Amino acid sequence: MTALIDGWRTCQVTGLRVDRSAERLIMFNAVTAVLYLATGGTFALLIALTRWQAVHLIGDPEWFYRIVGAHGAAMLIFWIVFFEVAGLLFGGTVLLNARLLAPRLAWVEYGMMLAGSLGVMITMLSGQATVMFTAYPPLEASPWFFGSLLVFAVGALLAVCHFIANVVGARWRGEVGTLPLFSFALLVAAILAVFTLVSGAAALVPAWLRSLGVIEHVDPAAYRLLFWGFGHGAQQVNLAAMIGIWYALASLTVGARPINEGLSRFAFVLYVLFIQLGSMHHILVDPGLGDWARGMNASYFMYAAVLGSMIHAFTIPASIEVAQREKGLTAGLFGWLRRAPWGAPGFAALVVSFVMFGVLGGISGVIMGGIQINMIAHNTLIVPAHFHMTVVAGTTLAFMGISYYVVPLIFRRDLFLPRVARWQPYVFGLGMLVFGAGMGAAGHLGVPRRHFDITFPGLALAEGALADPLIQTSLMVMAIGALIAITGGAMYVVVAAGTVFLGRRSDVPAVGLVDPIAVAPPAPAAPHDARRFEAPGTVALATVWLALFVYLYAVSWYNLSRVTWIIR
Amino acid sequence: MAVASESQDGGASPRLPWQQALLDDVFLLFMAGLVVPTLIYIVWGLLELSNVPLLKP
Amino acid sequence: MIERSSTLVAPPARWWTPLGRDERMWLTVTAVWALAMFVMMQLVWPAIGEQQVTFQSYRVDPLEFNRLTEAFIQAHQVDAIDGVPVVAPPPGGDVYLMGQRFQFKPILRLEQGQTYRFLVSSLDVQHGLSLQPDNFNFQVLPGYVSAISLTPRESGVYHILCNEYCGPGHHRMVGRIDVGAAGQALSSEGVRP
Numbered sequence: 106m107t108a109l110i111d112g113w114r115t116c117q118v119t120g121l122r123v124d125r126s127a128e129r130l131i132m133f134n135a136v137t138a139v140l141y142l143a144t145g146g147t148f149a150l151l152i153a154l155t156r157w158q159a160v161h162l163i164g165d166p167e168w169f170y171r172i173v174g175a176h177g178a179a180m181l182i183f184w185i186v187f188f189e190v191a192g193l194l195f196g197g198t199v200l201l202n203a204r205l206l207a208p209r210l211a212w213v214e215y216g217m218m219l220a221g222s223l224g225v226m227i228t229m230l231s232g233q234a235t236v237m238f239t240a241y242p243p244l245e246a247s248p249w250f251f252g253s254l255l256v257f258a259v260g261a262l263l264a265v266c267h268f269i270a271n272v273v274g275a276r277w278r279g280e281v282g283t284l285p286l287f288s289f290a291l292l293v294a295a296i297l298a299v300f301t302l303v304s305g306a307a308a309l310v311p312a313w314l315r316s317l318g319v320i321e322h323v324d325p326a327a328y329r330l331l332f333w334g335f336g337h338g339a340q341q342v343n344l345a346a347m348i349g350i351w352y353a354l355a356s357l358t359v360g361a362r363p364i365n366e367g368l369s370r371f372a373f374v375l376y377v378l379f380i381q382l383g384s385m386h387h388i389l390v391d392p393g394l395g396d397w398a399r400g401m402n403a404s405y406f407m408y409a410a411v412l413g414s415m416i417h418a419f420t421i422p423a424s425i426e427v428a429q430r431e432k433g434l435t436a437g438l439f440g441w442l443r444r445a446p447w448g449a450p451g452f453a454a455l456v457v458s459f460v461m462f463g464v465l466g467g468i469s470g471v472i473m474g475g476i477q478i479n480m481i482a483h484n485t486l487i488v489p490a491h492f493h494m495t496v497v498a499g500t501t502l503a504f505m506g507i508s509y510y511v512v513p514l515i516f517r518r519d520l521f522l523p524r525v526a527r528w529q530p531y532v533f534g535l536g537m538l539v540f541g542a543g544m545g546a547a548g549h550l551g552v553p554r555r556h557f558d559i560t561f562p563g564l565a566l567a568e569g570a571l572a573d574p575l576i577q578t579s580l581m582v583m584a585i586g587a588l589i590a591i592t593g594g595a596m597y598v599v600v601a602a603g604t605v606f607l608g609r610r611s612d613v614p615a616v617g618l619v620d621p622i623a624v625a626p627p628a629p630a631a632p633h634d635a636r637r638f639e640a641p642g643t644v645a646l647a648t649v650w651l652a653l654f655v656y657l658y659a660v661s662w663y664n665l666s667r668v669t670w671i672i673r
Numbered sequence: 674m675a676v677a678s679e680s681q682d683g684g685a686s687p688r689l690p691w692q693q694a695l696l697d698d699v700f701l702l703f704m705a706g707l708v709v710p711t712l713i714y715i716v717w718g719l720l721e722l723s724n725v726p727l728l729k730p
Numbered sequence: 731m732i733e734r735s736s737t738l739v740a741p742p743a744r745w746w747t748p749l750g751r752d753e754r755m756w757l758t759v760t761a762v763w764a765l766a767m768f769v770m771m772q773l774v775w776p777a778i779g780e781q782q783v784t785f786q787s788y789r790v791d792p793l794e795f796n797r798l799t800e801a802f803i804q805a806h807q808v809d810a811i812d813g814v815p816v817v818a819p820p821p822g823g824d825v826y827l828m829g830q831r832f833q834f835k836p837i838l839r840l841e842q843g844q845t846y847r848f849l850v851s852s853l854d855v856q857h858g859l860s861l862q863p864d865n866f867n868f869q870v871l872p873g874y875v876s877a878i879s880l881t882p883r884e885s886g887v888y889h890i891l892c893n894e895y896c897g898p899g900h901h902r903m904v905g906r907i908d909v910g911a912a913g914q915a916l917s918s919e920g921v922r923p
Contacts, residue, residue, distance in 0.1 A: 167898055241856045273700060283693075284740065296702060299706070324873070325872060330714075356737045364750065364752065365747060366741050368753055385714065388869070396783075398718060400772045482867070485893065550865070553858070559901070565811070570904060625736065629732065630734045637751070639751070644752060651763065666781065668781050670861070725788060728788035
């Protein structure tokens with residue numbers, strides 16, 4: 106039976122206390138997020154089948170460009186931010202045993218975000234803002250588009266500040282000591298989000314005033330600088346949230362405990378300080394900026410934030426390995442990995458997301474974010490190939506993985522079709538792998554992003570351009586990968602929506618694997634010989650990963666040197 | 674609120690390492706997260722843009 | 731005895747502990763790699779590479795840039811394809827290249843091995859200069875000029891694709907550069923159509 110006292114209930118699975126007012130908000134934000142994911146996924150299908158030139162599904166370029174813009178807005182902004190706000194509400198109240206500071210305000214935030222996001226989608230799809238979600242001036246768009254985007258951004262900013270106030274307040278009142286690492290990661294994500302949204306407002310307010318005719322001119326270079334503080338910054342919010350979720354899933358599924366609490370937190374602090382500088386990656390081949398402004402930012406301050414990522418890349422698998430070894434799975438270097446719970450969707454999502462982000466998304470981002478190498482990547486399909494590996498294969502899959510826990514626990518219903526959930530991360534991951542390979546290869550061969558038809562029918566001037574037959578093959582591989590990934594995405598939507606609306610009601614909902622250590626208080630680590638590695642399997646895997654990084658880095662410089670033109 | 678009494682009750686437990694105190698300071702973290710990228714990315718970037726000379730053919 | 735905690739619960743009261751052997755090793759190796767990448771990008775490649783991104787930038791009024799481009803075309807035009815002027819500038823000189831919806835103007839005839847200072851800008855909205863098949867890319871902004879020194883080392887036909895969305899005809903925005911073999915390309919130099 107659920108204990109219900111004064112607006113609280115106690116979760117019968119985890120023992121956590123849940124503020125009912127926060128709970129309802131989590132539900133609404135999460136459901137809205139999944140609806141945007143389904144919408145954006147449908148657009149993804151249309152886009153992939155159009156860029157597969159042999160199919161070229163959408164015949165009208167105007168509609169193609171509208172849908173590319175709406176796909177970007179629905180996925181990169183709305184799915185992600187609504188889900189993150191749900192996560193912040195969860196991490197800022199439930200996990201801290203804290204109350205929501207101002208539930209009414211939280212509903213205003215949700216209302217602003219919903220109205221703003223609908224305004225953006227309507228203006229984009231009705232042709233009043235066919236400007237992509239970047240809306241670079243001096244492209245013209247309806248003031249309703251910029252206004253809606255601003256309403257959404259202000260709503261999101263309020264939600265983020267609400268979360269920070271919740272945490273800071275609970276700390277100052279002495280209700281919580283050190284935050285759990287997962288909540289700390291969410292706090293880091295929220296701090297990154299504040300910078301992101303302020304920078305976005307600084308870009309969008311002048312653009313909105315221009316669309317109203319109040320001002321005449323918006324400097325295109327300054328807009329790009331500020332817009333990408335928002336556009337890329339928002340993805341750094343994802344990064345921090347995703348890594349927090351990786352830690353959380355590792356704890357939930359195998360009872361992982363970070364091998365060094367301070368090191369993991371230090372890595373997050375490197376994000377807070379330096380990760381936002383990576384916004385520069387979008388404007389490396391723009392006029393106006395000097396080498397050191399570009400280089401210091403592009404390198405996230407001498408790769409300090411990349412160091413943060415490389416720390417997580419080690420400590421997460423190491424904590425899994427140590428937890429597994431403590432369970433007695435000590436055979437050989439990788440016995441702990443072989444005997445891992447591969448059938449649990451939370452663990453599968455963690456591993457697929459971690460590997461695809463780390464190997465494909467992360468490495469590609471660091472390399473193409475080099476100021477010179479960016480010349481052979483900028484605005485080609487390599488760019489969306491990179492961020493589909495980070496935001497889709499990485500963040501989105503991590504969000505899916507954690508929601509296999511959060512959705513049943515918050516809605517108090519059994520996970521719907523658990524056998525579908527078990528396969529979902531693998532199908533999705535396989536699809537994204539094929540998709541990324543095809544898209545990356547096409548981009549490497551020079552295919553531009555956001556382009557309706559690279560065969561240039563009837564355009565004599567373009568004869569011989571992008572004629573390499575490998576290009577068409579790559580685009581076909583990309584589209585086939587997209588079809589597989591969209592199938593995996595649809596499987597997720599079926600499980601999530603099915604759980605919400607059709608799952609069996611239960612106070613002890615079936616959520617799959619929860620290791621008892623995940624919700625147990627801190628306990629001593631098992632002793633080990635300090636002269637030997639505690640996680641030798643991880644040391645081996647991480648070394649292989651770093652070698653691959655070095656190799657791909659070297660190959661990229663070689664590719665740049667193969668450009669036959671001298672550029673100075 | 675066992676956690677709170679442990680972390681607040683400085684007298685009974687030995688002094689916490691300064692690194693831990695620093696990493697626990699959420700307000701400092703918040704300020705640093707705003708100030709550092711604003712200076713290095715936005716201010717530096719806008720300064721560079723404002724110093725671009727006029728084209729003299 | 732070191733205590734560890736799940737990421738979902740508060741850590742022990744005193745959680746700052748020294749790094750273990752695994753973490754010390756990894757932190758050292760990756761910090762060295764991070765610095766190496768920075769040195770490569772900021773110091774090594776600028777000293778040894780032939781593809782640099784250090785071009786000079788200028789501000790310009792888009793209409794003034796249009797006037798300069800037209801004057802450049804007037805002075806060196808040799809032909810026209812589909813109504814787009816073809817220009818053969820003197821080797822080693824300045825080259826004006828302007829993006830406008832939905833064309834790059836003019837089409838260029840260059841000589842292999844010669845260095846040209848490209849002055850690139852836009853008359854209207856943002857465009858992308860994507861030179862194929864070599865695949866190097868620059869953003870083109872109205873009101874700003876990128877002054878990039880380019881030396882084609884191999885003769886052939888190169889295409890410039892617009893790779894920044896610029897409106898409904900974006901996918902039809904293509905320019906061209908013909909590079910002739912050294913000493914031969916500009917047999918028509920100075921000849922007016």
